[in-house]
Every structure is written in C-alpha cells, then in structure tokens.
Amino acid sequence: MTTRILAVLAEAATAPACLDAAEAAARALQDATIEALHVIVDPHALIAPSEEISYQELRELYEGSAQERAANTHRAFERWQKSHPHPVPQIPLKWKEMVGAEQATLINEARDFDILVLARAKNVDGVDALHAAIYETGLPFILVPSEWRLLAGTTFGERIVVAWNGTQACRKAVSGASPWLREAKDIIVLTVEEDGTPIEFFSEIIAVDQAQIQIRHVRRDRSESLGSQLLHKVHAYGADLLVMGAYRHNQFIEWLVGNTTRQVLANMDIPLIGAH
Structure with missing residues (x-):
C-alpha cells in the first residue's frame, strides 16, 4: 500500500531540512510518494479579519511579498532536486503551490495524505503550518529541526525511542510510526514512572x-x-528518531501551564514522529 507523504515547505530557509526528512522517511518504505506543498499567503487574496490582512502586509517589509517568498521557496526546492536528482528512483516527488491561508489550506490538502513532514519553523507561516498539523489535520507528523540534514552517515529510524505513556495521542503516534518501527533495527520503549505504562498495548499495535x-x-x-x-x-540511547504523543489537553491549557511536548519541540535535535 502506497504511503502518501506531504512535505510542507512553509519557507525557503527550512525547505532543505523538510525535503531531507521526507526523503529519509520514504527510504524506509517499499512504496511511497512525496508531494512538496507551499502555501502562498497573499494578503490581497485572503478572506480574513482586517488585522490579519494588515499583519500579512506588514510582513512584506521584512520578508518580502508572498510571491517573493514563494519564489524563494521554489528555488530552494529546485536546488534540493538538483543535488538529489534521484535519491530513490521509485519515489515520485512533485511540487505544488496554492494561494490561501496557511492553516486552512494545509488542513484541506492533508486529507489526501497519510503523514505530514515539517521542519521547525523560522517564520509565521511555518508556525501556522505546525499548529494545523498538530491540532487540526488528525494526521501523524514528522518534525525535524530547521537545520537538520540527511548527511552521509546520518540515519533515520534505525534506532527508535518511543516515549510511551499510554495516552490516545501516544497510541496514534505509534500507529503513524508503524512503517518505520517495522523497519527499525532497535526499538526502545521508554516509560517514566509517574505516567502509568500499559506496555501490553504497544506490542498489539505493530507487527x-x-x-x-x-x-x-x-x-x-x-x-x-x-x-x-x-x-x-534519547541521546543516551543513541536514537535517531523519537516517537511520542503531542499534547494531552486543549491548546489554551497547554499554552497556559507549559508542557512536555513544548519542551521537546523547542529543544529536539533529531527527527520526531508525533500525533495529537
């Protein structure tokens, strides 16, 4: 069965990391496709509150217009393609760009895919994309640091740590990561004493x-x-991929009290597969 990977290229600066992660994810699968999506957040085409449109117009002073940002992101995509002409010949890769609001467009497009790939954001479009990926799409996602690269000697999914706490989000993350778990050389299920750990469920979810x-x-x-x-x-175990559930509560409560997920997302330096 084909695994459909959507690489969300929200910005030029993080496009290489996102594409490297999509390639790394696809390499472990027997049948996969990758689509690279860039959303052109053009304030003149948005149906949004006036404050949002004004903010998007203000961005042009510092980041260039939406069209300029899209052109820069597409150039980053093309440069990546030239340096990876056929990373895995049997894996199709195509570019798609759409005009609209970042979150709404991603939510709509994600319906046709199995997993999202994103790089940690450097601009507001990347932040919006990650927000939609976590809270709105219902899909598992792969997130990598903004500067992460699949360099010679870098591995992905050979030694996986699963931060297991038995929550529904954790179960969804493990289910979403199952294609890579099946191919891993080592899997470490890490539990912390305070969380409660129904380990039996883990063995049922993947073969x-x-x-x-x-x-x-x-x-x-x-x-x-x-x-x-x-x-x-994770570092002590020498893992190259972390699997964990993302956020146990609604987004306002999480923002208010702080949480483990935010701490991990802010400080991680290896790829992560998560789900909400």
Whole structure:
C-alpha cells in the first residue's frame, strides 16, 4: 500500500531540512510518494479579519511579498532536486503551490495524505503550518529541526525511542510510526514512572519482532523538566528518531501551564514522529 507523504515547505530557509526528512522517511518504505506543498499567503487574496490582512502586509517589509517568498521557496526546492536528482528512483516527488491561508489550506490538502513532514519553523507561516498539523489535520507528523540534514552517515529510524505513556495521542503516534518501527533495527520503549505504562498495548499495535524491543523504565527526575529528561535519555540511547504523543489537553491549557511536548519541540535535535 502506497504511503502518501506531504512535505510542507512553509519557507525557503527550512525547505532543505523538510525535503531531507521526507526523503529519509520514504527510504524506509517499499512504496511511497512525496508531494512538496507551499502555501502562498497573499494578503490581497485572503478572506480574513482586517488585522490579519494588515499583519500579512506588514510582513512584506521584512520578508518580502508572498510571491517573493514563494519564489524563494521554489528555488530552494529546485536546488534540493538538483543535488538529489534521484535519491530513490521509485519515489515520485512533485511540487505544488496554492494561494490561501496557511492553516486552512494545509488542513484541506492533508486529507489526501497519510503523514505530514515539517521542519521547525523560522517564520509565521511555518508556525501556522505546525499548529494545523498538530491540532487540526488528525494526521501523524514528522518534525525535524530547521537545520537538520540527511548527511552521509546520518540515519533515520534505525534506532527508535518511543516515549510511551499510554495516552490516545501516544497510541496514534505509534500507529503513524508503524512503517518505520517495522523497519527499525532497535526499538526502545521508554516509560517514566509517574505516567502509568500499559506496555501490553504497544506490542498489539505493530507487527515487529519482539526481540527488537527493549523496555526501559526510568524514575522521574525532579531536578529537570520531563521534556529535558526524555531528551537526555534519547541521546543516551543513541536514537535517531523519537516517537511520542503531542499534547494531552486543549491548546489554551497547554499554552497556559507549559508542557512536555513544548519542551521537546523547542529543544529536539533529531527527527520526531508525533500525533495529537
């Protein structure tokens, strides 16, 4: 069955990281397609509150017009293609651009795909795209640091840490990551003592050799945030991919009280597969 990957190229600066991640994700699959989507957020074509349109017009002073940003992103895409003429010959890759609001357009386009790929944002379009990916599309997503590259010797999905807490979001993330989990050399299921860990469910959701799976229980270290503790463990285990659920509560509560997901997203330096 074909896995349809949507690489969300919200901005030129992060396009290489996003495309590298889409390529890395596709390499592990037997049958995949990649579409690179850029949304042209043109204030003159938006149906939006006047404040939003004014803000988008103000951006032109610092970032160029929507058309200029789109042209820069397309040039970044073309440069990437020239340096990766046929990274995996059997994997189709195409460019698509649409005019509209970032979030609404992504939500609509995502319906035809299985997983989203994004790079950590540097501009407002990237922030809007990630917001839509997490809260609105219902799809699992791959997120990479804005400067991440698939360099020689870099691996993706060979050694995976699953931050398991038994929540519905965590289960969705594991389900979305199942194509890569099946191909992994090592899987470490990491649980933190305070969360409660119905580990039995994990083995039911993916068909992998149980010998590949290591279960690691750790005590909650109150000297650091849970997000920092998770990332320290991910590095200690030498993982190249982290799988975890994103956000347990609604977005206002998460913003108000702070949370593990935000800590991880702000500080991660390896790819992450998440779901809400």
